[in-house]
Amino acid sequence: MMWDYYCDKSILITGASGFLGTAITHRQLIRKWQRNLPEADFKWLFNLESITVIDGDIMQADLGLSPQMITELQKEVNIIIHAASTINLTYSLERVFDHIVQPSESLAQLALGFTCLDRFVYVSTAFANTHLYKLSSKPQTEINEEIYPLLGEGKLLDDSLLSAQDARDQITKTGSSTEFELHDFPWPYAYGKHLAERLVLNLFIEKGWASKVLILRPSVIGPAEKYPYPGYSVPLSTPSTALATAMIASSVFSVVVPTRCSKPEIEATIDEVPVDVVVDRMVAHVAFNTTGCVHAVGGERGRLSFMDFWGAAMKLRRLPWEPRIIWSSTVDWHSPDLHPVLRLYVILGTAFLFTEEKTNNLWKMLSPDERGDMILFRNTAGKSYELISRREHIRFLIRLFAKRTIFPAWLLVYLCR
Template identity: 40%
Template sequence: MIILKGDLNEPRLGLKADEISHLGANVNIYIHLACSINLRRPLVEIAKSIIEPTLELAEIALASTSLERFVYISTAYANSHLHHKGEVDTKVTESIYPLRSGGGDSTDLELKDLNTSGTTPEYGINNFPFPYCYAKHLTERLLLDRFREKQAGDSLLIVRPSIIGPALREPFPYYEIRRSAPATNFLAAVVASLSLRMAFSSRLSDPMRESTLDEVPVDLVVNRILMHTTHRSHGIVHAVAGATGRHTFGTLWQKAMTMRRLPWHPRPVWLDVDWHSPLLHNIGSAWVIVGTSFLFEDERVHEVWDRMGEEERAVFPLFMRDAEEFEQVSMRRGRIRNLFEEWLSRKGFPPVLVNFLISRPTL
């Protein structure tokens, strides 16, 4: 293993000419995961950590003498703008959705507008919950164009995970890097909130039961990336929990309330307002998608599963067995306590105060 020290914000990723030459001569598979996960950073800033470095790495890969696969990790929520355009349980397929109402490819024009003015008309017209989602949407299209121009379309694989959660099995059950699992962070915020009322955005008639969260264990995402790469998938594939693995806002809320030690429970209030409305609670603004429901198609993973042998299936499972297994993965009280301990420590409070916020994990 050779580690190259680079910088996403620098031209050519901050790599030296000889390092780039080494990559071009020796690397045949590129897996690009690096980017900012600060979803609400301004578009002009987030473009510098998502769009620009991805195109830089793609250029390096396309110049490689033995390129077999360029794997880009996007997000299933790159198409979250569709929530305001169709059914409340929004179906998202493993394909590209043009942003212009009349269809057609506006990708290069969007990149030009972004570079000159810091935004695009397409971003202004389409209602994305976060700049991050639009940046991923544009990056997918830019990559597809670049690889087609070089007649290398079959070398490009775009993987769209949904919300990444704690591990199902590897390296051990419930494994997660602190602060990296959005649903854990949401639960922690609700458990610790002093509010009596929390306003969330939703266009659903019964958000407590109808809104769903698609959270997929991180090890299943890794397995899908590896197996799609091994079996030479190209194009767009989803890495999601799917229809049977989703759970509702009501389920999440109930988990938070059972962990909470404060003597009152906040009341969730649902408003049919824009995702960016000032009427929303700060938690409702940070996690606006909790009032939505997306059904992410994941048909292509079954093609790979059918080609895998029994030994591969045992080592690299691609699915959860059932929804009950997913619910077990979501039991993360210990991780939430760790977040509170870290927060209290930064504020200079004694760690014992965490017992006033959350109950202890059950063995």
């Protein structure tokens, strides 16, 4: 059975108190045991020393932990899940390097000293390869579960990994890199994740531990379908909720959206994935020893069209007009003419197809009992997309926005039905 793999395993999770980290922790501590134990029995697990809360800092050397704690972790930990990360799309490359790239490489370097390490999971993003959009003229950009070399590199993975070290050194010295300047990423964040993937993998390859690495690439992480409970999310860590808030509360009459789709209303897509789908894909692929990159996404059958999302947002909008969408094939991602919100969500007029071959193959390997216990795909059966269940989270975000304006919070909250 799949869950048997986790018996007697010690797991270190960075970002365990965050949106994704909380869901991972819940799944490991509760669902793993609840499936086999009655409630009165599995609750005792929370009173044992099986849970250790560590107040660490990924931006410090050795996670900011004492030498004694590091020594203990090196002897005990079997699985490392690096889920701690900013998702701030406004960060410059220098800040992305400090908050994402350097901490990820440092943790990977630290992990090489863990004598009992079986798996290292790096949580990246499906949007790490969004630069591929500008290298094609097709309305839809297909991205596979692999590391794509950047322009100017060789076609071999080894070339890509070696260039990552050069890029890291350039950023350290100058704040940028040649490969970043040669590519059109929508945000430095995407490039930072691309670079971190290569640096992490390179370290494990040099150690001869490439088979221990799983790079998990979620798309836009949304509220849970089932675990820890239906609708579970953290509004400040749920990009689609923030986007919906902007659509609902914005007073603009029109907004320009870059696209090359001929019918963007139905061709442009938003790939949102429930957080528990992300967690279960990770749990399953780790247990079945999947290596390399794995997409945790809505995928071809779970993606939303732009109009699905827009329509759901407009149902909650109280302002008496609906902003007009001006689709433009001439406006660039980085144009100053874009609305401030669109500078963050510049891929709104695009269509990315993130392939899911590894999860599709894994699904075939699961027993009927295991399939019934896992949520590996977004459930789209008989359901239209809605945002009504997020009303309170949207109002919470509006209240936060109100603090930056002269308008009273109650007035702005009124904008959401």
